[in-house]
Amino acid sequence: AQSVTQPDIHITVSEGASLELRCNYSYGATPYLFWYVQSPGQGLQLLLKYFSGDTLVQGIKGFEAEFKRSQSSFNLRKPSVHWSDAAEYFCAVGTTGGGNKLTFGTGTQLKVEL
Amino acid sequence: NAGVTQTPKFRILKIGQSMTLQCAQDMNHNYMYWYRQDPGMGLKLIYYSVGAGITDKGEVPNGYNVSRSTTEDFPLRLELAAPSQTSVYFCASSSELENYGYTFGSGTRLTVV
Numbered sequence: 001a002q003s004v005t006q007p008d009i010h011i012t013v014s015e016g017a018s019l020e021l022r023c024n025y026s027y028g029a030t031p032y033l034f035w036y037v038q039s040p041g042q043g044l045q046l047l048l049k050y051f052s053g054d055t056l057v058q059g060i061k062g063f064e065a066e067f068k069r070s071q072s073s074f075n076l077r078k079p080s081v082h083w084s085d086a087a088e089y090f091c092a093v094g095t096t097g098g099g100n101k102l103t104f105g106t107g108t109q110l111k112v113e114l
Numbered sequence: 115n116a117g118v119t120q121t122p123k124f125r126i127l128k129i130g131q132s133m134t135l136q137c138a139q140d141m142n143h144n145y146m147y148w149y150r151q152d153p154g155m156g157l158k159l160i161y162y163s164v165g166a167g168i169t170d171k172g173e174v175p176n177g178y179n180v181s182r183s184t185t186e187d188f189p190l191r192l193e194l195a196a197p198s199q200t201s202v203y204f205c206a207s208s209s210e211l212e213n214y215g216y217t218f219g220s221g222t223r224l225t226v227v
Contacts, residue, residue, distance in 0.1 A: 009154070032214060043118075043204060043218035044157075090156065099164045100145050100214045101172065106156040 002027040002093045006105035013081050014113045021076040021108050023091030033074040034092040034102065035065055044090060050074065061085070086112045116140050120205050120219035127195040127226045135190040135222050137205030145208045146188040147216070148172075148180065150201040157204065163188055195226045 003026045013019050025031055032051050036044040048059025055067040065076045074091060088109050094102040121136045139146065144165045149157040149172075159172030163182040177199055179191040188207075192199060202223050206216040 004156075034215065036216075036218075041221075043220045044206075044216070045218070046215045049215055094214060099162050099170065100208055101147070101159055101162060102216060103159075104149075104156040106154060 002031070002095070002103045004091050004093050004103055004105035006089075006091055006108050008108045009106070010109045010111065012111040012113060015083050016080050019076075019078045019081045019085070019110070021089050021091075021110070023074045023076065023105060024072050025074060025091070025093040026072065027093055027095075029095075031074075032094045033065075033067060034094065035059065035063070035074075035076050036090045036092065036104075037061075038088045038090065038107075040087075047076070047089075081110075081112055083112045083114055086110055118205055118207055118217050118219035120203075120222050122222060123220065124223050125225070127192075127224065129195060129197065129226060131195050132191070132193050133195070133224075135192075135203055135205075135224075137188045137190070137219060138186050139188075139205075139207040139217070140186065141207060141209070141217065142185060143207035143209040143217070144185065145214075146182065147206045147208075148178070148188070148190045149204045149206065150174065151204060151221075152201050160190065160203075192224075197226050200224060200226045 005024045034049045035047040050067045088107045091105045092102040118139045147162045148160040158174045161180040163169045205219040
């Protein structure tokens with residue numbers, strides 16, 4: 001069965017600093033990987049996704065993520081964080097067969113200091 | 115363009131009561147899902163559907179039921195509410211045409227007392 005680990009429960013960065021959120025997955029075949037963001041009291045919004053091809057994927061709001069098969073990782077990055085990026089971030093792994101079910105990590109809460 | 119609509123947004127139930135959480139999507143997505151979110155636990159899949167008339171259990175189905183009579187609607191039924199079902203419930207939909215990315219509703223916060 002697939003699984004996702006987000007080792008950092010909370011991260012605090014200063015506005016304007018760079019950001020990297022870690023995600024490790026476990027899956028037997030080539031995974032489909034996603035990052036979602038959740039603002040307080042809201043649903044989840046898709047930031048970016050990896051299916052195949054270029055291992056560096058660009059998303060919305062200036063985020064990018066890099067798929068590293070050798071490390072089973074899909075870390076999310078942003079070169080300069082804005083105060084509005086404060087939210088909870090979820091990594092997910094999925095398969096296209098069997099109903100396209102996603103398995104989510106437990107999330108990383110990002111706090112941005114002004 | 116409404117996307118995925120969930121109702122109600124908030125609800126308080128007494129132990130043993132029943133209720134239905136409504137979910138509707140207007141994107142003609144064939145896949146629909148119900149997840150629950152508990153603090154520090156991420157999202158857990160309750161039930162999912164790959165099309166009208168087809169549903170299947172997810173990771174945490176006990177205490178819930180679903181039906182999918184149309185492509186648009188995917189209601190979640192709680193028959194005998196228990197405190198363990200206090201959670202935030204999210205409905206989502208997806209399709210192959212959108213490369214499987216989920217569109218989420220805004221959630222239903224349920225408290226069982």
